[in-house]
Amino acid sequence: MSHEGIRFVSAEEAAQAAAHENDRLPADAVTPLKVRVKKSEGSGVEIDWRDGHKSAWDFRWLRDGCPCATCNAERETTGRLTGESKPKSQDPFAQYQAPPRPDEVTPVGKYALSFKWNDGHQSGIYSWTYLRSVCQCAACQLQRKN
Numbered sequence: 354m355s356h357e358g359i360r361f362v363s364a365e366e367a368a369q370a371a372a373h374e375n376d377r378l379p380a381d382a383v384t385p386l387k388v389r390v391k392k393s394e395g396s397g398v399e400i401d402w403r404d405g406h407k408s409a410w411d412f413r414w415l416r417d418g419c420p421c422a423t424c425n426a427e428r429e430t431t432g433r434l435t436g437e438s439k440p441k442s443q444d445p446f447a448q449y450q451a452p453p454r455p456d457e458v459t460p461v462g463k464y465a466l467s468f469k470w471n472d473g474h475q476s477g478i479y480s481w482t483y484l485r486s487v488c489q490c491a492a493c494q495l496q497r498k499n
Contacts, residue, residue, distance in 0.1 A: 382406065383481045390458045390466070398466070400484065408488040413438065415468065416453035420483050421476035435487060 381404040389399040397411040410418075418436035428435065450472070457469040465480040488494075 378482065378485055379404070383485045385481055388466070390455070392455055392458060395452070395454050398484075400481075402485065406485075406488070406490075408484065408490060408493075410484070410487075410489055412453045412455065414489065415479065416470055416472075416474070418487060419474065419477035420479060421474075423476060424474075436489075 382402060384403040385400045386403050387401040391397055391399070395412065397409060398415065399407070399409045401407050414436045417433075417438050427433075428437075431439075433439065454471045455468040456471050457475075459467045459469075461467050461478050461480075465478045465483075467475065467478055469475040
């Protein structure tokens, strides 16, 4: 029996995960009233939540914060934070890369959005819970630091 692809966690990691079980957001905090994907403008996503909170992300942050397993593993390996861009190549002959933009945005049931990015990536499912947990407003960022 092969265990390839299975990740075993330490007791410390398991304890941290268990501690965050109580951090669950109430239903109103993860239920959007209005979702605006500004694909034509190329600017990003804005969500008004049922609890009155408003969140916004630009497309670069969303692409760099992709929640899929492949992107999470790459960030873990390199030490990048969620939403943090990869370092730019120092090669003067590196090809130009267009800024991240979705070619397609698709609702996933009533719980998430899926993006097909202009770089071909499309594995991430951005659940409402995930998006609210990575809200980029100053109040949420301060709360996460404490």
